[in-house]
Amino acid sequence: MSTIIEVKNLAVSFHTYGGEVQAVRGVSFSVPRGSTVAIVGESGCGKSVTAKAMMQLLSCPPAEYKGGEILFNGEDILQKTERQMERIRGNEMGMIFQDPMTSLNPTLTIGRQITEGMMKHRAFNGKEAKEEAIQLLHLVGIPQPEQRFDQYPHEFSGGMRQRVMIAISLACQPELLIADEPTTALDVTIQAQILQLLKKLQEEMGTSILLITHDLGVVAETCDYVVVMYAGVVVESGTAEEIFANAQHPYTKGLLQSIPRLDQQRAQALRPIIGSPPDLMDPSPGCPFYARCEQAMRICKNHHPTLEHVNGEHYSSCWLRHPMAQVVR
Amino acid sequence: MLNYIFKRLVWAVVTLWVVITITFLLMHSIPGNPFAKEGTMPEAVYNNLQQYYHLDEPLAVQYVIYLKQLAQFDFGPSLKSKTITVNDYIVNGFPVSLHLGIQALIIAVCFGLIFGVIASLNRNRWPDYLAMVLSIIGISVPSFILATFLINYVAVEWRLLPVATWESWSHTILPSISLAMMPMAYIARLMRSSMLEVLGQDYMYTAKAKGLSRHMVILQHAFRNALLPVVTVLGIITTNLVTGSFIIEKIFGIPGMGEMFVIGIFNRDYPVILGSTIFYAAILIFLVFLVDIAYTFIDPRIKITGEGE
Numbered sequence: 001m002s003t004i005i006e007v008k009n010l011a012v013s014f015h016t017y018g019g020e021v022q023a024v025r026g027v028s029f030s031v032p033r034g035s036t037v038a039i040v041g042e043s044g045c046g047k048s049v050t051a052k053a054m055m056q057l058l059s060c061p062p063a064e065y066k067g068g069e070i071l072f073n074g075e076d077i078l079q080k081t082e083r084q085m086e087r088i089r090g091n092e093m094g095m096i097f098q099d100p101m102t103s104l105n106p107t108l109t110i111g112r113q114i115t116e117g118m119m120k121h122r123a124f125n126g127k128e129a130k131e132e133a134i135q136l137l138h139l140v141g142i143p144q145p146e147q148r149f150d151q152y153p154h155e156f157s158g159g160m161r162q163r164v165m166i167a168i169s170l171a172c173q174p175e176l177l178i179a180d181e182p183t184t185a186l187d188v189t190i191q192a193q194i195l196q197l198l199k200k201l202q203e204e205m206g207t208s209i210l211l212i213t214h215d216l217g218v219v220a221e222t223c224d225y226v227v228v229m230y231a232g233v234v235v236e237s238g239t240a241e242e243i244f245a246n247a248q249h250p251y252t253k254g255l256l257q258s259i260p261r262l263d264q265q266r267a268q269a270l271r272p273i274i275g276s277p278p279d280l281m282d283p284s285p286g287c288p289f290y291a292r293c294e295q296a297m298r299i300c301k302n303h304h305p306t307l308e309h310v311n312g313e314h315y316s317s318c319w320l321r322h323p324m325a326q327v328v329r
Numbered sequence: 330m331l332n333y334i335f336k337r338l339v340w341a342v343v344t345l346w347v348v349i350t351i352t353f354l355l356m357h358s359i360p361g362n363p364f365a366k367e368g369t370m371p372e373a374v375y376n377n378l379q380q381y382y383h384l385d386e387p388l389a390v391q392y393v394i395y396l397k398q399l400a401q402f403d404f405g406p407s408l409k410s411k412t413i414t415v416n417d418y419i420v421n422g423f424p425v426s427l428h429l430g431i432q433a434l435i436i437a438v439c440f441g442l443i444f445g446v447i448a449s450l451n452r453n454r455w456p457d458y459l460a461m462v463l464s465i466i467g468i469s470v471p472s473f474i475l476a477t478f479l480i481n482y483v484a485v486e487w488r489l490l491p492v493a494t495w496e497s498w499s500h501t502i503l504p505s506i507s508l509a510m511m512p513m514a515y516i517a518r519l520m521r522s523s524m525l526e527v528l529g530q531d532y533m534y535t536a537k538a539k540g541l542s543r544h545m546v547i548l549q550h551a552f553r554n555a556l557l558p559v560v561t562v563l564g565i566i567t568t569n570l571v572t573g574s575f576i577i578e579k580i581f582g583i584p585g586m587g588e589m590f591v592i593g594i595f596n597r598d599y600p601v602i603l604g605s606t607i608f609y610a611a612i613l614i615f616l617v618f619l620v621d622i623a624y625t626f627i628d629p630r631i632k633i634t635g636e637g638e
Contacts, residue, residue: 057534082543090540097538107553107628116549117539152629170538263428 004176004208010068012049012066015061018172024048025203025232026068028307031176031225036202036209038219038240040255041229048098048214049227051180053078054210055093056085072176098181100161100248103151110164111149112278117171139204141197144296159190168195172226174206180212195222196238216259220244225313228252231278231288234307238314251289286317295320337621342613347608348503349399349603350440353392364595382408389403395603404604410597415604418589423608426578428503430571433449436509437516437566442559444513445520449555450547451638452525460517467514476507476580485624493582504581512566516559523555530554557628564620572605 012024024046031037039047056068056077065156070077072093080088080198088093088109097103117128124132137145140163153161162182169177180197183191184204201224202209206208211223217238219226226243228236230250236249254273276293279282287293287300299319307317364370364378379385382392398405406413414442450458484492489502527533528551536550575587586605593601622633 052534055538057537086540086542088540089538095534095538099531099533103535105532105536105550105554106630108334108549109629113535116541116545120545121540154630165535168535171539 002033003030004033004073005057005210006071007050007054008069008071010050010053010070011055012058013064013066013068014047016063019281020317022066022283023052023232024142025280025283027232027234028068028236029227029237030265032299033175033208034202034206035224036199036211036215036222037225037227038211038223039227039229040216042212042214042220042277043230044280046232047229048180051095051178051210051212054093054178055079055089056082057095067150075081085120090117091168091172091175092174093176093178094172094174095164096169096179096182098164099185101185102167104161105167105252106153107148109152110156114164114168114171119170122171125240129290133167133171137172137200139166140164140170141165141193142167145315151304158186158195162186162190162194163197163198166194166201170201170205170207171221174207176208177202178212181214182211183215183218191218192221198222204299216255228255230282231281233288234317236287236316236318237307238316239312242310242312242314246310248310248314248321249289249318250293250295250320252316287317337618341611341618344614345610349396349607350392351604352603353395356599357388357391361597361620363599382406399607404596404607405600407593407601408598409601415600418601419586419604419608420591421574422584422586426587427571429501429508429583429585430567431579432501432505432507433570434567435511436505437512437570438563439514440509441513442520444517446524446547446552446555448517448521449524449528457521461521464514464515464517465512466517470510472507472511472574473576473580475510476503479503480580493580495581495583500581504577504583508570508577509582512570513625515562515566519559519562520555524551524560526620527551527555553627557624560620560623560627564616565613567616568609571613572609 001166007030010024010029011022011028014021014023027046027050029037029039039050043045048065049058053063055073058065063079071306072088073249077085077088081255094149104110111130111133112318114133115124115126118124118129118132119126134149137148139171142160143147148156153164156164160318162185162189177198180203182198184195195218198209198211201207211218213219223240226238226240227234228249230251236243236247236252243252244256247256251273254271257271258273260270273292278288278291284290284301286302286305287296287305290296290300295302297319303319305319305321308321309317310316356604362384363382364375376385382610384389386394393407393502402416404419406414407418444460444464448457451457480492482505485488491497494500533550536546541549571607575591577583578585578587581590586608589601590605592598
C-alpha cells in the first residue's frame with residue numbers, strides 16, 4: 001500500500017513576545033492511501049499545528065517551519081510556493097475545521113462557499129458548479145439541497161453546518177482530507193452521524209483521511225492507524241487495534257485509563273493523568289512525559305527515548321522498552 | 330418590510346417634533362431678540378416689527394403658529410433679510426453644501442477604507458505605522474488648520490488651485506480635502522481594527538484552505554464582514570459632511586448652509602436657526618434609516634421584519 005502523505009521530522013515553532021514556543025518538535029508519521037489515520041493527544045500537544053502545517057496554513061510569522069519535510073505524493077509541501085499551494089489546497093487536500101459555528105463565512109450563502117473552490121480548481125461555470133454543489137449537499141445528507149443552496153450559515157444547525165463544511169472540503173474530490181477535530185463542537189448523537197458520514201464518503205470516494213482528535217472513542221470507531229502525540233513529539237504509533245489492545249507508552253496507557261467505561265464499577269473513580277503538559281518554551285532534553293510518568297526512571301530526565309519498533313507497525317518511544325529497564329527496576 | 334418602513338416613518342416624525350420643541354425652547358431662552366441690538370430704531374418701528382413677526386405673543390402662541398407654518402413646509406422668512414426666506418436659504422445653500430459634502434465623503438470613504446485595509450494587512454510593519462500616524466494626525470489636526478496649510482502652499486505658494494470661492498470644479502478640491510481628512514482618518518482606524526478582527530476568524534482559514542488566492546480571500550471573505558462597523562458610523566459622518574461645515578465654508582468663502590446657520594445664531598434669526606436645525610435633524614434621521622436598510626444587504630443575519638423583536 002503506497003502512502004499519500006509522509007511527514008518526516010517536522011518541526012514548527014511560534015515566535016511570541018515571551019520567546020520561541022516549540023509547538024512541534026520532530027514529528028514523523030505517514031498516511032497510507034485510502035486509510036484513516038488519527039492523531040491523538042491532549043490540548044496543546046501540537047496536533048492542530050501539524051495539521052495546519054500540512055497545508056501550509058500557518059501564518060509566518062509568528063509561525064516558523066524549523067525543519068523536516070512533508071511529502072505529499074512524493075513532493076515536499078514545505079518547499080512549495082504560495083502559488084503552487086493554492087493549486088493544492090482544496091483541490092488535492094481538503095480540510096475540515098473544528099467549530100462549524102465559526103468556520104463558515106456568515107455573509108455568503110453556503111452555495112457560494114461550496115462552489116467557489118470548484119470554480120477555481122475545476123474551471124466549472126456557475127451552472128455546473130451549482131449542480132455539483134447540490135449533489136454534494138445531497139451526498140452529505142442535507143435535505144432539500146436546492147433550497148438550502150441559497151441559504152446562509154445562520155439558517156443551519158451545528159451538525160448541518162459541519163455537513164456543509166464537509167461538502168466544501170470535498171468539493172474538488174481531494175485525495176486527502178484533513179479533519180481537525182471535526183466533532184469536538186458537536187453533541188454526541190451528531191458526532192456519531194458525522195463520523196458515519198465521513199466513513200461512508202471515504203468508502204465512496206476513496207479519500208484518505210487524517211483525523212485530528214482528542215477523543216479516543218472517535219478513534220476506536222473510525223481509524224486504521226493511530227499516532228499519539230505529546231508535547232510536540234510522537235510518543236507511540238501503530239494500528240488502532242495494537243494501540244488499544246497493547247499500548248506500550250505510559251502516556252497512551254494513561255489516556256486509555258482515563259476514559260469512562262461502561263463496565264466500570266460505580267464507586268471506582270476515573271484515573272486521570274496527574275499534572276499538566278510541559279512548557280514548550282523551554283523543553284527539557286529528556287522525555288517530555290517525565291514529570292507526569294508514574295514509571296519514570298533516572299535516564300528519562302535527560303535523555304530522550306527514540307521511537308523503537310514494538311511489532312508490526314507498532315512503534316513506541318519509551319525507555320521502558322529498553323532491555324536494561326527491567327534490570328534497573 | 331413596508332410595515333417596518335411605515336413604523337420608522339412614524340418614529341421619525343415624533344423625533345423631529347421633539348427636536349423642534351427643544352430647539353424652539355432653547356432658542357427663546359437665549360437672552361436678547363432679533364431686533365434688540367439695533368439701538369437707533371424708533372420705538373414704534375420696533376413694536377411694529379415685533380408684532381409683524383408675532384414676537385409679542387406669548388411663547389405658546391408663537392409655538393403653535395410656527396408648527397402650523399411648518400406643516401406647510403414653510404420655514405418662514407428670515408428676520409434679517411427683507412427678501413429671502415429660510416426656504417430660499419436652504420434651496421440656495423444646500424446644493425452647494427451637498428456637492429462639497431459628497432465629494433468629501435467619497436474621498437473619506439475610499440481612502441479611509443484603502444488605508445484601513447492596507448494597515449491591517451501589514452500589521453505592525455511600516456505601512457501600518459504610516460497609515461496610523463497619518464490617521465492620528467487626521468483626527469487631531471483641526472480642519473481649519475489643514476485648510477490654512479492647503480491654501481498657503483497649494484494655492485498661494487505653488488498656485489496649483491484657486492484660493493477660495495465656489496466657481497469651477499477646481500475650486501472644490503481644496504475644501505473637499507480639508508473636510509474629508511477627519512472622517513477619512515476615523516474610517517481608516519475603524520476599518521483597520523475591524524479587518525484585524527475578521528482576519529483572525531476561523532472562516533478565513535476555511536477560505537484559504539479552499540485554495541482561494543490571497544486577494545480573493547481578502548476581498549470576498551474579509552472585506553464585506555469588516556465593513557459592518559464602518560457602515561454604522563457612515564450615517565452620522567454623511568450628515569456632518571453634507572449639511573455643511575461652517576468653518577470650511579467660512580474659510581473658503583463657500584455659499585453653503587453652514588455659514589447661514591452660524592450667522593443665524595449670531596443674529597438671533599429665529600426662523601433660520603429653527604429651519605436649519607430641523608433640516609439637519611431630518612437628514613440625519615433619514616440617513617440612519619438608510620444605514621439600517623443597508624445592514625440587511627451586507628449582513629444576511631440581520632433581517633427586517635416589522636415586528637418589534
